[in-house]
Amino acid sequence: MSYDVAVIGGGMVGTAIAYGCATRGARTVLLDQGDLSLRAARANAGLIYSQGKGEGLPAYAAWTRRSIDLWPDFAAMMEAASGRSIGFRQRGVIAYCLGHAELETRRALLHRMHNQSGGPAAPVHVIDRRELEAMLPDATLGPRVVGATYSPRDCDVNALPLLRALYAGFLQAEGVHLPECTVGRIAPVGTGFAITSDRDTVHAGKVVVACGLGIPALAPGVGLRAPVRPVRGQMIVTERLTPFLPIPGSGVRQIHEGVVQIGTTTEEGLTTPATTVGDLARMAARAVKVIPALAQARLVRSWAGIRPMTPDGCPIYQQSPEHPGAFVAVCHSGVTLCAAHTGPLAEAILAGTLPADVSDLHPDRFDAHAT
Amino acid sequence: MLTRPDDGKLTFTYDGRAVRARTGDSIAAALLAAGIQVTRATPVSGASRGPYCMMGACFECLAVVDGRPSVQTCMTEVRDGMRVERQDGARGLAVGA
Numbered sequence: 001m002s003y004d005v006a007v008i009g010g011g012m013v014g015t016a017i018a019y020g021c022a023t024r025g026a027r028t029v030l031l032d033q034g035d036l037s038l039r040a041a042r043a044n045a046g047l048i049y050s051q052g053k054g055e056g057l058p059a060y061a062a063w064t065r066r067s068i069d070l071w072p073d074f075a076a077m078m079e080a081a082s083g084r085s086i087g088f089r090q091r092g093v094i095a096y097c098l099g100h101a102e103l104e105t106r107r108a109l110l111h112r113m114h115n116q117s118g119g120p121a122a123p124v125h126v127i128d129r130r131e132l133e134a135m136l137p138d139a140t141l142g143p144r145v146v147g148a149t150y151s152p153r154d155c156d157v158n159a160l161p162l163l164r165a166l167y168a169g170f171l172q173a174e175g176v177h178l179p180e181c182t183v184g185r186i187a188p189v190g191t192g193f194a195i196t197s198d199r200d201t202v203h204a205g206k207v208v209v210a211c212g213l214g215i216p217a218l219a220p221g222v223g224l225r226a227p228v229r230p231v232r233g234q235m236i237v238t239e240r241l242t243p244f245l246p247i248p249g250s251g252v253r254q255i256h257e258g259v260v261q262i263g264t265t266t267e268e269g270l271t272t273p274a275t276t277v278g279d280l281a282r283m284a285a286r287a288v289k290v291i292p293a294l295a296q297a298r299l300v301r302s303w304a305g306i307r308p309m310t311p312d313g314c315p316i317y318q319q320s321p322e323h324p325g326a327f328v329a330v331c332h333s334g335v336t337l338c339a340a341h342t343g344p345l346a347e348a349i350l351a352g353t354l355p356a357d358v359s360d361l362h363p364d365r366f367d368a369h370a371t
Numbered sequence: 372m373l374t375r376p377d378d379g380k381l382t383f384t385y386d387g388r389a390v391r392a393r394t395g396d397s398i399a400a401a402l403l404a405a406g407i408q409v410t411r412a413t414p415v416s417g418a419s420r421g422p423y424c425m426m427g428a429c430f431e432c433l434a435v436v437d438g439r440p441s442v443q444t445c446m447t448e449v450r451d452g453m454r455v456e457r458q459d460g461a462r463g464l465a466v467g468a
Contacts, residue, residue, distance in 0.1 A: 242414075257414070300430050
């Protein structure tokens, strides 16, 4: 079977690109593993979040800004595709600060982003405790909360209904989903590629390698590289509670259905998606320092996921110099960048190029010595 | 409707109605044995919910027990005189507590 585009990896990044290609009329196949694969989206906190993104790499800030600009219309398309809410809200995001040292660290980060070429990805302000209290009239803050940074254009969403909506939209656009297949090899054939999995061989004019931590095993075969390492994130959710936190926070977020989500951790070098009591306790303790009443909430579940991380934490996009038509895409913020992946990235890939916005997000940046 | 040869010596109330239980019964088991299948309404859609997994995993069987909300009735043993009430909507936190 022959396609215009084959996307390897049915997670948040690959499915977004596949959806973007299929809805633009390309015959697209999405090669995906099964329910036991790592699925970074499971450990995504669901924020569409700008704060601190792109420090030292202004292209990442600009790319994040572009995605946030696209998100409201994209969210409406996703809800239409799946016929159900994806929990999208544009209410801004709060990063709580416990103690003056934390607030000063955040203030310094904002200052550096402000002075960087292009500025931060989205507006962000330091707010004091009184302003925070006015924003959260139904919550009582812990005594150590001195203030926060607040980015009013940021949003939140439910990552799992979002992924489901991408699949629904992809299938409606006559995309072909091949689950339960592990790709072993990509071979250049003529002007296209033969992609061999344990299930089948498919042929495509273009191939996008977007399988997160599976990239290093596949990408070098077609002249692509994206150094990624695993990072574990643990999450906690409480029982459903009467809405009392109308604005999502980094680390503490009440989703629209009432559950409070706490997390996540960033643990290096772990590939087992297991939780640890110590980390869960630290996350819960911090949440209780922010909102003491959370101590009464019952924890319903905790889990862990494994997410890909690049050497500088910024996304990587590349088209193969030796085998044009082969692309790689990987990032840690698949939800924030989802709208940009379905839109400008997919459009450029179909045109046989990458968006000008991401030219600085090329893996060659890892060869240069930092100045 | 289940029938039991011996419906037990313990008594608790569910929304004021007396329910019999045997020593060692979970609240959920005793409710099901008495033909009561609904313990709450989900705050998402308002639809009825009741005991399902009976092993503490699904959190469907929540109810208010002796004034305490969101108790997993399948994981809580009946005590004589217990007061169990249907839980409608989400639980609020006592702000500032």
